[in-house]
Amino acid sequence: ADVRSSETDWVNRTLPDGTRITLSGRTAIDLKYDPQQRTVRLLRGDIRVDVAKDAGRPFYVETPVARIRALGTRFAVSHDGGGTGLEMFESRVSVQTLADPQASTVVQAGERLQLTRRGVGPIEGLDAERVEQGWQHRQLVLNNRPLPEVLAQLARHRPGGIRFDADQLQALRVSAVLPLDKPDEALQLLSTIFPELRLRTLAGRWVWVDIATDHAKN
Numbered sequence: 001a002d003v004r005s006s007e008t009d010w011v012n013r014t015l016p017d018g019t020r021i022t023l024s025g026r027t028a029i030d031l032k033y034d035p036q037q038r039t040v041r042l043l044r045g046d047i048r049v050d051v052a053k054d055a056g057r058p059f060y061v062e063t064p065v066a067r068i069r070a071l072g073t074r075f076a077v078s079h080d081g082g083g084t085g086l087e088m089f090e091s092r093v094s095v096q097t098l099a100d101p102q103a104s105t106v107v108q109a110g111e112r113l114q115l116t117r118r119g120v121g122p123i124e125g126l127d128a129e130r131v132e133q134g135w136q137h138r139q140l141v142l143n144n145r146p147l148p149e150v151l152a153q154l155a156r157h158r159p160g161g162i163r164f165d166a167d168q169l170q171a172l173r174v175s176a177v178l179p180l181d182k183p184d185e186a187l188q189l190l191s192t193i194f195p196e197l198r199l200r201t202l203a204g205r206w207v208w209v210d211i212a213t214d215h216a217k218n
Contacts, residue, residue, distance in 0.1 A: 001028035001043055007159045008181070010138060015040075018052035019059065022135070024180065025156035045156055046078040048135050066115040069094045071106070076135065080152050082166075083116035089132045095120065138181040147172040150190070151209060158183035160205035168211060 005011040005023040027045025039060045051070045059070040063079040072091015095105045099119040110128045114121040134141035148166035155162035178186035191197045198212040
């Protein structure tokens with residue numbers, strides 16, 4: 001990758017055109033700048049982008065499942081094995097997926113969505129100001145998000161990672177502000193919100209998160 005960061009890093013870069021980009025946690029990107037276009041390829045992880053204006057060259061973020069064209073300025077993109085997440089802070093973007101490259105979806109400020117190999121998920125509301133401030137303060141601002149999505153993002157910030165069964169935890173929804181730069185503290189906060197959660201450190205390094213057996217039976 002042209003630029004990468006590790007689990008505990010927050011890397012800020014100014015690209016050749018003046019675009020500012022932040023890499024958060026275990027993230028890797030490739031850059032392709034030429035006279036026709038500007039492209040950031042997100043291989044994995046989380047980025048926040050503040051796009052510099054250039055009328056002659058469109059700006060794209062590409063992931064393994066989607067292509068996002070900036071029609072404005074500030075937004076965040078995440079990607080892991082489960083798909084691509086997009087959060088819009090200002091203006092709008094146009095989104096295409098590999099599943100249907102001929103169709104495009106416009107996402108406005110204050111909206112978010114998930115993209116997978118199957119296509120585009122529903123557009124949801126987003127408190128853009130709070131979420132963007134969270135980025136600036138290394139916090140994860142959540143409103144009714146599925147727990148597996150939250151754990152996947154925390155895992156990119158924790159050396160050793162976090163393991164879990166997404167199907168088992170899918171019904172649990174999180175509304176909270178969690179410290180991204182302190183993932184173990186964030187996990188403890190989650191266990192307070194959901195007493196049924198069990199956290200186990202295995203192999204002295206990674207954490208397994210599941211529902212305790214007595215709660216699972218109930």
